[in-house]
Amino acid sequence: MNDKAKAPAAPAGKGRANQKKELPEHLKSYKHVWVLLELERGVVHPVSWELLGEGRKLADQLKVDLGAVVLGPPGGTEAAVTDAFAYGADVCYVVENPSLVDYRNEPYTMVMTELVNKYQPEILLLGATNLGRDLAGSVATTLLTGLTADCTELAVDADGSLAATRPTFGGSLLCTIYTLNYRPQMATMRPRVAPMPVYQSGRTGRIVRHDVSLPEDNIITKLLSFLPDGSTDKANLPYADIVVAGGLGMQNADNYQLIRKLAGVLGAEWGGSRPLVQKGWIPSDRQIGQTGKTIRPRLYIAAGISGAIQHRVGVEGADLIVAINTDKNAPIFDFAHVGIVADATQVLPALTEAFRKRLSVAAAAAE
Numbered sequence: 001m002n003d004k005a006k007a008p009a010a011p012a013g014k015g016r017a018n019q020k021k022e023l024p025e026h027l028k029s030y031k032h033v034w035v036l037l038e039l040e041r042g043v044v045h046p047v048s049w050e051l052l053g054e055g056r057k058l059a060d061q062l063k064v065d066l067g068a069v070v071l072g073p074p075g076g077t078e079a080a081v082t083d084a085f086a087y088g089a090d091v092c093y094v095v096e097n098p099s100l101v102d103y104r105n106e107p108y109t110m111v112m113t114e115l116v117n118k119y120q121p122e123i124l125l126l127g128a129t130n131l132g133r134d135l136a137g138s139v140a141t142t143l144l145t146g147l148t149a150d151c152t153e154l155a156v157d158a159d160g161s162l163a164a165t166r167p168t169f170g171g172s173l174l175c176t177i178y179t180l181n182y183r184p185q186m187a188t189m190r191p192r193v194a195p196m197p198v199y200q201s202g203r204t205g206r207i208v209r210h211d212v213s214l215p216e217d218n219i220i221t222k223l224l225s226f227l228p229d230g231s232t233d234k235a236n237l238p239y240a241d242i243v244v245a246g247g248l249g250m251q252n253a254d255n256y257q258l259i260r261k262l263a264g265v266l267g268a269e270w271g272g273s274r275p276l277v278q279k280g281w282i283p284s285d286r287q288i289g290q291t292g293k294t295i296r297p298r299l300y301i302a303a304g305i306s307g308a309i310q311h312r313v314g315v316e317g318a319d320l321i322v323a324i325n326t327d328k329n330a331p332i333f334d335f336a337h338v339g340i341v342a343d344a345t346q347v348l349p350a351l352t353e354a355f356r357k358r359l360s361v362a363a364a365a366a367e
Contacts, residue, residue: 022181023181023183024181027181027182027183029120030120030121030122030183030184031064031065031120031121031122032059032064032065032066032067032119032121032122032123033055033058033059033062033064033065033066033067033121033122033123033125034055034066034067034068034069034093034121034123034124034125034184035048035051035052035055035066035067035068035069035089035124035125035126036048036068036069036071036112036124036125036126036127036132036135037068037069037070037071037080037084038126038127038129038131038132039070039071039072039076039077039080040102040103040131041102041226042076042079042080044080044083045127045129045131045191046191046196046239047127047128047129047132047189047190047191047192048068048127049083049087049196049197050127050189050191050192050193050194050195050196050197051125051126051127051189051194052066052068052084052087052088052089052197053087053088053194053195053196053197054125054154054189054194055088055123055125056088056197058123058154058155058156058162059090061156062122062156062160064122065090065091066088066089066090066091067089067090067091067092067093067119067121068081068084068089068091068092068093069092069093069095069112069115070084070092070093070094070095071095071100071108071111071112072095072096072100072101073096073097073098073100073101074096074097074098075096076096076101077094077096081094081207083199084205085203085204085205086199086200086201086202086203087197087199087200088197088200088203089205090205090206091205091206091207091208092205092206092207092208093115093119093208093210094207094208094209094210095111095115095209095210095211095212096209097111097212097214098214098216099214099216099219100214101223102223102226103131103135104219104221104223105134105135105138105221106219106220106221107214107219108135109135109138109139109142110212110214111212111214112135112139113139113142113143114210114212115210116139116143116184117143118210119208120183120184121184122162122183122184122185123162123184123185123186123187124139124184124185124186124187125154125186125187125188125189126186126187126188127188127189127190127191128149128150128151128188128189128190128191129191132188133149133188136149136186136188137149139186140186143184144182145179145182145183145184145185145186146177146179146182146185146186147179147186147187147188148164148166148177148179148186148187148188149166149187149188150166150167150188150189150190150290151164151165151166151187151188151189151190151193152165152166152167152174152189152190152193152313153165153193154187154189157178161178161179161180161185162178162179162185162187163176163177163178164176164177164178164185164187165177167290167309167310167313173309174309174313190294191238191239191294192238192239192293192294192295192296192317193294193296193317195296195317235269235270235271235283235285235286235293236269237269237271237285237286237288237293237295238293238294238295238296240268240269240295240297241268241297241298241299242263242266242267242268242269242297242298242299242300242301243263243268243269243270243271243288243295243297243299243300243301243318244259244262244263244266244268244269244270244271244300244301244303245259245270245271245272245273245288245300245301245302245303245305246258246259246272246273246276246302246303246304246305246344247272247273247275247276247302247303247304247305247306247311248273248275248276248304248306249303249304249305249306249324249325249326249344250276250303250304250344250345251304251345253279253280253281255345256272256276256281256282258303258344258345258348258349258352259272259303259348261348261349261352262301262348262351262352262355265352265355265356265359266299266355266359268299269297270282270286271286271287271288271292271293271295272286272287272288272305273287273288273289273305273311274287274289274291274292274310274311277292288311288314288315289310289311289313289314289315290309290310290311290313290314291310292314293314294313294314294315294317295314295315295317295318296317296318297318297319298318298319298320299318299319299320299322300315300318300320300321300322301322301324301351302315302321302322302323302324302332302336303324303325303344303347303348304324304325304344305323305325305332306325306327306330306331306332307323307325307330307331307332307333307334307335307336308331309331311332312331312332312335316335320337320338321335321336321337321338322336322337322338322339322340323336323338323339323340324340324342324344324347324348325339325340325341325344326341326342326343326344327341328341
């Protein structure tokens with residue numbers, strides 16, 4: 001193509017990547033970082049504390065307050081408020097109402113929308129849990145703002161905008177998303193993506209109590225019964241100290257039992273990659289990775305897992321990653337701390353026996 005045939009260059013600053021982040025005048029008063037505490041039956045989901053740790057970093061960079069939003073029944077929020085201050089909050093926005101005893105989308109959306117419109121935070125963070133995902137989408141829609149879901153990283157760029165990074169294109173890429181010209185900037189983050197902040201006992205802050213009108217007759221959904229997670233037999237992979245997982249390199253379902261044997265000796269949780277769920281070797285609540293659980297154990301042993309980006313985003317927060325794979329060029333060796341190039345079906349029995357002997361000696365010595 002000659003010069004005359006070339007298309008004219010786009011005017012400077014007109015491309016999406018160069019769009020000016022200039023807030024409308026009525027949104028410039030939005031300040032501070034908020035985290036919704038996911039409080040159910042007096043228990044706060046740990047992802048809320050993890051988000052307070054991330055929110056603390058953002059608030060410090062922006063030189064604003066970190067706020068915790070606590071919604072619950074009358075008299076049921078005191079412990080959560082105390083812990084919120086200990087985990088870094090400067091102010092707690094507390095709403096107590098009989099209609100907030102258990103989570104329902106309608107009243108929670110109404111309350112969060114009212115709080116945001118009155119107190120005007122510039123950033124609002126929620127956990128990417130069943131509750132958080134359900135509520136975040138409704139609140140963002142009601143407020144006519146943007147929402148970046150399932151983030152793996154949160155940061156503030158040079159002009160103070162929230163830079164929310166998440167996997168895209170099936171997990172093959174990471175993209176950073178901005179909410180331009182709208183407030184608040186909303187994002188959800190999955191459990192165990194961020195580290196737990198330090199608990200500072202005795203730390204206090206300001207409490208803002210907000211009264212709302214939530215006539216029960218006006219709320220369509222009703223709670224008929226409550227089935228706590230504690231009564232189910234599901235795995236608790238995100239908060240396990242040790243996790244042993246397998247992939248297609250285990251070759252068949254019978255060989256996968258070597259994973260469970262090692263996990264049993266170590267007192268660990270066991271899991272696997274997505275293909276194993278699809279083949280029916282493991283249940284879906286044992287899946288690790290972008291579309292499964294995010295884990296942050298002290299020790300993660302991955303056997304026969306290639307380590308594609310979809311798996312990496314779910315495990316790279318582990319303190320120590322030990323990878324076993326026959327392919328020396330497997331992506332997992334790029335981020336594993338210890339790599340063993342070998343057949344996992346031969347290594348795992350040897351590891352299991354070695355750990356059994358070592359732990360038996362340690363137990364005998366402790367008696």
